[in-house]
Amino acid sequence: MFHGSIKQLFPGQMAEVQIGGNKMLARLEVPMKAGDAYYFQVESVDPELQLKIISGPMQAGESLGKQMAGLMESLDLPKTKEMQSLLAFMLKNKIPISREQLTQAEKLVEAVSDKQQTVALSAVEKLLELKLPINEANFRAVLGVVGKEPMHPLLQALQEALAEDATIAPSTKHSIQTAISAVTKGGQETAAKLLLNEAILKLIDRTVPKEERFQVLQWLKKADLLPTGTSLANFQNVLQNLVANNGNRETPASAVSHTPLVVDGVAAGRPRAELQQPISGSTDKIVMLFQHVLRSSGKDPVAVNNLKSELKLTTWLPSEQKAAIIANLDRLQSTSSGINEVPLQRLTEMVMRSVVEYHAARPLTEAKDPVVSLLMGAKTGQELNLLMTKAEESVHPTVQRLAGDVDAKLAELLNGSMVKETMQTIAKSFGLHYEAGLVNKETDVSQLAQSLKPQLISLVHDPTTSPAIRDLAEAIVARFNGPALLSGDTGLNYQLIMQVPLSFFDKRIDATLQWNGRMKENNQIDAEYARVLFYLDLEALHHTVIDMQVQNRIVTVTIFNEAPGLKALGELFVNRLSEGLENADYRLSGVFFKQFMEEMKKKPVEQNRENGIDFKI
Numbered sequence: 001m002f003h004g005s006i007k008q009l010f011p012g013q014m015a016e017v018q019i020g021g022n023k024m025l026a027r028l029e030v031p032m033k034a035g036d037a038y039y040f041q042v043e044s045v046d047p048e049l050q051l052k053i054i055s056g057p058m059q060a061g062e063s064l065g066k067q068m069a070g071l072m073e074s075l076d077l078p079k080t081k082e083m084q085s086l087l088a089f090m091l092k093n094k095i096p097i098s099r100e101q102l103t104q105a106e107k108l109v110e111a112v113s114d115k116q117q118t119v120a121l122s123a124v125e126k127l128l129e130l131k132l133p134i135n136e137a138n139f140r141a142v143l144g145v146v147g148k149e150p151m152h153p154l155l156q157a158l159q160e161a162l163a164e165d166a167t168i169a170p171s172t173k174h175s176i177q178t179a180i181s182a183v184t185k186g187g188q189e190t191a192a193k194l195l196l197n198e199a200i201l202k203l204i205d206r207t208v209p210k211e212e213r214f215q216v217l218q219w220l221k222k223a224d225l226l227p228t229g230t231s232l233a234n235f236q237n238v239l240q241n242l243v244a245n246n247g248n249r250e251t252p253a254s255a256v257s258h259t260p261l262v263v264d265g266v267a268a269g270r271p272r273a274e275l276q277q278p279i280s281g282s283t284d285k286i287v288m289l290f291q292h293v294l295r296s297s298g299k300d301p302v303a304v305n306n307l308k309s310e311l312k313l314t315t316w317l318p319s320e321q322k323a324a325i326i327a328n329l330d331r332l333q334s335t336s337s338g339i340n341e342v343p344l345q346r347l348t349e350m351v352m353r354s355v356v357e358y359h360a361a362r363p364l365t366e367a368k369d370p371v372v373s374l375l376m377g378a379k380t381g382q383e384l385n386l387l388m389t390k391a392e393e394s395v396h397p398t399v400q401r402l403a404g405d406v407d408a409k410l411a412e413l414l415n416g417s418m419v420k421e422t423m424q425t426i427a428k429s430f431g432l433h434y435e436a437g438l439v440n441k442e443t444d445v446s447q448l449a450q451s452l453k454p455q456l457i458s459l460v461h462d463p464t465t466s467p468a469i470r471d472l473a474e475a476i477v478a479r480f481n482g483p484a485l486l487s488g489d490t491g492l493n494y495q496l497i498m499q500v501p502l503s504f505f506d507k508r509i510d511a512t513l514q515w516n517g518r519m520k521e522n523n524q525i526d527a528e529y530a531r532v533l534f535y536l537d538l539e540a541l542h543h544t545v546i547d548m549q550v551q552n553r554i555v556t557v558t559i560f561n562e563a564p565g566l567k568a569l570g571e572l573f574v575n576r577l578s579e580g581l582e583n584a585d586y587r588l589s590g591v592f593f594k595q596f597m598e599e600m601k602k603k604p605v606e607q608n609r610e611n612g613i614d615f616k617i
Contacts, residue, residue: 003094004051005037026051039071041098067091075099082110089121095128104134112143119147130485140475141482144499148535148543150510151479151501155180158472165469172455179429179452190363192387193372195406196225197360200371202402203235204353215396223390225375240348242374243287244294278368281313283355287370290351298332298344321354363410414504423500432480432498453480483512494519510537517550528553541566545596555581556589560596567593 004019009032017026019040030053032038040051054074068087077083077099083106090097097105105124112120123143124134132138143149159180162173199216202208213232220226230238278285289310292303308329311322328350332343352371359369391403427433431451438448448454456473459465465473483497495516502509517530527550534546545560557577559570570593578588 003037003091004040006032006034009034039067039074075102077102078106080106080110082106085109085117086121086124089125093125095125097128101128101134108134108136108139116143116147119143122146126486132485137478137481138485140478141485143482144479145482145486145497145512148510148512148537149479150537151476151499152503152508152510154472154476154479155501158469158476161466161469161472165466167464167466168459168469172459175450176452176455179431179450179455191406191410193369194360194363194410195387195391195403196372196375197356197363197369198402198406199399200352200356200375201360202398203232204349204356212398215398216402219391219394219396219399220375223387236345236349239352240294240345243348243352244291246291246374281310281315282368283316283358284368284370285310286314286317286351287355287374290348293329293332294344294348298329298347301333304329304333316358317354321350325350325354363413410504419502422502422504423498426500426502427498430480432483453477493517494525507539509539511535543596550586553586554589555586556592558592558594560594562595 004017006015007018007023008016010016010025013027015026015032015034017024039054041054043052054071068084068091071077071087071091072079072083077087083102086102086105086109089095090102109117109120109124120139120143123139123146126142126146127134127138144151159177162168162176199220202216203213203220205213210232217226217230217232217235221228221230227238278288286307289303289307292300293307296303298304308326311317311326314322317325325347328343328347332347356371359371391399394400394403429451431437431448431453434448434451434453438445456477459473460470460477479499483499486497487495489495493516495514497515498511498513500511500513502511512535514533514535515530516532518526520526529552530550532548532550534544534548536544536546538544541561541563543561547558547560549556549558559566570591574588574591577591581588
């Protein structure tokens with residue numbers, strides 16, 4: 001069904017009909033007058049296009065309400081509030097739609113809240129533009145993207161529901177929780193690990209005032225990361241025992257002589273064969289071999305020589321530190337059996353300082369952090385994530401400053417590479433490209449099955465799944481499908497949409513990225529011409545849209561936000577943005593700050609549409 005007008009009559013019952021921006025010739029089988037307007041329906045396209053009059057004739061300037069009344073009567077449509085708003089939206093925006101599609105859409109619009117009515121109508125419009133069936137699955141998938149609904153609350157609700165549901169296997173729960181944790185891993189966990197490393201460095205450094213070291217020590221004990229009996233006087237002994245005993249505070253070193261290193265919270269008694277072997281030359285491997293040296297009090301020549309050989313393979317350890325550790329190992333071997341305590345403590349301090357300094361200087365690296373793992377023991381990742389919050393709320397000023405310094409350091413290190421890697425990690429962990437991965441013969445199917453999406457699909461189809469879990473799983477899968485449905489060739493260019501929940505340093509961000517640009521003949525993105533829109537729901541700045549346009553590698557950025565004073569703050573970062581773009585062979589034309597335009601609020605996702613009508617209806 002669509003609107004058209006008779007522009008001119010010709011002999012032989014022919015007429016020129018204008019439909020949208022297109023003009024065409026039609027054979028008239030009923031009398032019509034030039035200037036009259038009608039609503040038509042496509043009857044057939046073969047052997048020729050045949051149109052049926054649904055409503056009309058209508059005079060120029062006839063009100064929308066009168067047009068709607070005529071159409072609703074002609075099509076025998078229910079006179080519900082939802083149908084009236086739906087029909088008014090389609091007529092006002094000149095969107096072709098059939099009676100069947102109207103009735104299908106009415107049921108979907110009726111099911112959403114009053115606040116979502118406008119977004120629901122836009123979602124129906126997108127389904128029509130994409131020529132997708134108007135059903136519950138497609139509607140929910142597109143609704144989340146068009147409405148920019150945050151995904152964090154859905155994921156949190158699923159986590160809480162899983163924790164309370166006793167019918168789901170613990171292994172399934174753990175696997176799903178692990179996939180969801182990719183959202184927070186780059187933020188809270190990174191901050192917590194850096195905080196622990198900085199705390200250990202402060203305790204090791206005897207030039208730090210005793211009062212500051214004492215405050216850090218008390219906080220670590222309160223957080224149950226050090227034994228309650230730890231003091232500044234015996235800290236070196238405690239650290240040495242923790243390293244030798246895999247973080248186990250009770251087991252003597254002699255009882256764990258063949259026990260492997262705890263890695264990322266894995267229990268100390270677990271056989272090493274079940275763990276991934278440390279990479280040669282890594283900090284993980286150095287700490288593991290150093291444990292063997294400690295357990296023999298430095299008297300096992302095999303353990304000492306293995307550590308020396310491994311130290312020579314390291315590329316991360318400065319030459320001076322490497323030489324000093326090896327010299328102390330030689331001195332340890334030449335020391336008589338009864339007086340090894342002081343050399344062992346000194347060696348422990350040197351090795352731990354080197355390892356901790358390395359990881360503290362590179363908090364964004366994906367490498368395993370063995371010292372943090374030793375301190376955490378069997379604690380969960382969730383407990384690790386809470387450390388930053390506890391530090392910020394600590395009564396000790398030194399610990400509060402330490403947490404503030406960690407926040408500042410990570411904020412300084414936050415860059416495009418980290419955001420890119422985080423988005424890629426989440427996309428992989430969530431299985432956003434699950435179906436494409438199944439088609440690709442090089443994909444590891446077993447690894448793909450561990451991503452979130454296929455596991456949620458399994459929950460949906462499992463008859464034993466509770467209704468609450470099934471509803472949440474369906475809602476999340478729909479949100480995963482939405483961006484894929486809206487991405488693709490739009491006729492004039494190519495469009496790519498991504499919607500990812502992010503978390504950096506305990507700050508949640510719901511981000512939607514929309515890229516519009518050209519594709520080269522080899523199906524590669526043309527990097528010289530593009531438009532990228534970022535729709536962000538930020539914790540402090542709230543709703544923010546960034547419009548980046550690229551023309552011949554010249555970049556113009558426009559930031560839409562209602563916060564006062566944002567322009568003055570934003571201009572502080574313009575030079576850094578310009579330098580970053582130049583490093584990527586782009587040139588910044590300018591950065592502009594504006595209030596939201598009313599039409600942007602109403603239609604946040606705007607696809608390029610060609611003028612005219614689609615005759616395949």
